[in-house]
Amino acid sequence: MAIERRYDVVIVGAGVAGSTAAYLLSKMGFSVALIDAKPNHRAGDKPCGDAIGKHHFEEVGIDPPRGEEMDGIVKGIMLYSPSEEVVLTIDGEGYEINRVRFTQRLIRDSIDSGADYYDETNASAPIIEGGFVRGVVAGRKGDKLVFRSNVVIDASGSARSIIRRLPQDWPIVDPIRPEDTQIAYREIRVLDEWIDKPEYIRIYVNLKIAPGGYWWNFPKSIVRTVNVGLGVQGGKGYEHPRVYLYKYILTRPEFRNSKLVESSGALVPTKRPPYTMVWNGIMVIGDAGYTVNPVHGGGKGSGMLSAKAAAIAYSKAAEAGDFSARGLWIMNKLYIDYYGAKQASLDIFRIFLQRLTDEDIEYGLRKRIMRESDLYETSVTGVIKNKRGIFDKLSRVIAGLGRPSLLSKLILAAEYMDRMKKLYEEYPETPEKLGEWIARLNSIYSSFEKALAT
Numbered sequence: 001m002a003i004e005r006r007y008d009v010v011i012v013g014a015g016v017a018g019s020t021a022a023y024l025l026s027k028m029g030f031s032v033a034l035i036d037a038k039p040n041h042r043a044g045d046k047p048c049g050d051a052i053g054k055h056h057f058e059e060v061g062i063d064p065p066r067g068e069e070m071d072g073i074v075k076g077i078m079l080y081s082p083s084e085e086v087v088l089t090i091d092g093e094g095y096e097i098n099r100v101r102f103t104q105r106l107i108r109d110s111i112d113s114g115a116d117y118y119d120e121t122n123a124s125a126p127i128i129e130g131g132f133v134r135g136v137v138a139g140r141k142g143d144k145l146v147f148r149s150n151v152v153i154d155a156s157g158s159a160r161s162i163i164r165r166l167p168q169d170w171p172i173v174d175p176i177r178p179e180d181t182q183i184a185y186r187e188i189r190v191l192d193e194w195i196d197k198p199e200y201i202r203i204y205v206n207l208k209i210a211p212g213g214y215w216w217n218f219p220k221s222i223v224r225t226v227n228v229g230l231g232v233q234g235g236k237g238y239e240h241p242r243v244y245l246y247k248y249i250l251t252r253p254e255f256r257n258s259k260l261v262e263s264s265g266a267l268v269p270t271k272r273p274p275y276t277m278v279w280n281g282i283m284v285i286g287d288a289g290y291t292v293n294p295v296h297g298g299g300k301g302s303g304m305l306s307a308k309a310a311a312i313a314y315s316k317a318a319e320a321g322d323f324s325a326r327g328l329w330i331m332n333k334l335y336i337d338y339y340g341a342k343q344a345s346l347d348i349f350r351i352f353l354q355r356l357t358d359e360d361i362e363y364g365l366r367k368r369i370m371r372e373s374d375l376y377e378t379s380v381t382g383v384i385k386n387k388r389g390i391f392d393k394l395s396r397v398i399a400g401l402g403r404p405s406l407l408s409k410l411i412l413a414a415e416y417m418d419r420m421k422k423l424y425e426e427y428p429e430t431p432e433k434l435g436e437w438i439a440r441l442n443s444i445y446s447s448f449e450k451a452l453a454t
């Protein structure tokens with residue numbers, strides 16, 4: 001016999017996004033069920049580089065990690081060119097987070113605010129009635145559970161456990177192409193010898209080692225412990241990143257005699273947000289809602305921001321008693337404002353970057369085509385501000401320095417990034433206009449990809 005429960009909101013997935021949503025919604029006074037397939041002690045245990053910018057916590061309005069919730073303080077990023085002869089240092093405060101302890105704090109705070117947490121509970125299907133999602137069916141230790149709710153939030157990560165079981169013509173489904181993903185893998189290792197400046201995380205761009213992505217070495221403050229890993233672009237037939245890690249990275253002197261503590265990998269969606277993050281009775285957040293930064297692959301901060309957008313939108317829908325796509329629509333606007341417009345514009349930049357060769361990247365970093373401050377600005381805002389400087393360099397290059405096509409394509413990317421941001425500013429006010437907007441979006445992508453190919 002099935003056990004039936006009723007809540008305002010059922011959240012599938014207690015990762016950083018789902019737990020943030022559970023905390024914010026329960027604090028607002030809504031009844032919340034937070035369910036996860038993992039046992040309690042493994043909640044939040046998801047492969048990650050664990051780096052997160054400090055600003056995200058201020059933006060979401062959640063206390064930053066403290067004490068054992070963090071494994072280190074980050075003061076900036078050192079970005080290495082393919083030859084490693086050029087190193088750009090970009091300052092910026094952040095943390096190496098202890099993802100398990102931090103997520104478990106969010107879960108505890110949700111429970112303290114009244115949420116019910118169901119661990120070892122696997123959501124197997126949405127309940128769809130009259131064109132609305134009305135809940136989910138789940139299994140727990142042999143029992144069948146039926147959760148009924150006003151809204152289901154899919155926060156199940158790249159599994160997209162609920163979204164992918166919806167009718168395929170709902171625009172929230174918006175399936176991802178393999179080439180818009182990264183296959184990422186990382187190991188936690190204890191080094192034989194400690195490295196210089198452990199408060200700086202290292203990013204290495206080298207397409208032989210990490211095709212279509214990059215590899216990283218993020219030191220933790222637990223002495224001599226690092227998070228080392230890489231992402232490779234999906235859909236291109238590259239080998240699993242573990243192969244590259246063992247072939248090219250762990251054979252480097254700094255990893256000699258290092259000891260393995262932990263290893264795992266996962267798929268990361270690296271594209272623009274979905275056409276819509278809501279539909280009748282359903283919302284999507286975190287990796288399930290493609291909220292990852294397409295350029296650097298960080299998704300914890302933006303996942304929490306999407307949770308904040310979902311919580312505010314739910315409270316407005318509850319006030320109006322309207323949980324349809326129209327009633328929940330404000331979530332799209334909020335997320336676009338917090339992060340989505342920048343994310344879509346960075347998706348254009350990502351497509352541009354993935355067409356470059358190591359030689360192009362070496363040239364760009366050596367000639368400081370974009371300065372450290374510009375790179376930081378672009379990653380924070382999604383806009384290449386110093387276009388004038390790039391144009392000036394382009395004229396000098398055309399006059400004899402070399403690589404005009406690289407610079408003209410960078411300018412092309414900057415123009416399309418602006419167009420994309422503008423399109424997101426014009427996101428429709430209601431679901432009825434979505435089809436027309438999607439057509440404009442798809443036309444920007446196809447004309448950009450065509451222009452890049454010429």
Ligand SMILES: Cc1cc2nc3c(=O)[nH]c(=O)nc-3n(C[C@H](O)[C@H](O)[C@H](O)COP(=O)(O)OP(=O)(O)OC[C@H]3O[C@@H](n4cnc5c(N)ncnc54)[C@H](O)[C@@H]3O)c2cc1C
Nearest residue numbers: 013015016017037048049050051123157161286287299300
């Ligand atoms: C190797 C690697 C390195 C990364 N490095 C960084 C980094 O340094 N910084 C950063 O910000 N981001 C990084 N990311 C991305 C980041 O880890 C994710 O964006 C983020 O953790 C996503 O959180 P989430 O809550 O959306 O999903 P998840 O953390 O994946 O949580 C989803 C949860 O849903 C549960 N679930 C799934 N299906 C069901 C179901 N049917 N029923 C019940 N429960 C279900 C899962 O058990 C899981 O707990 C990295 C990712 C990888 C793979």
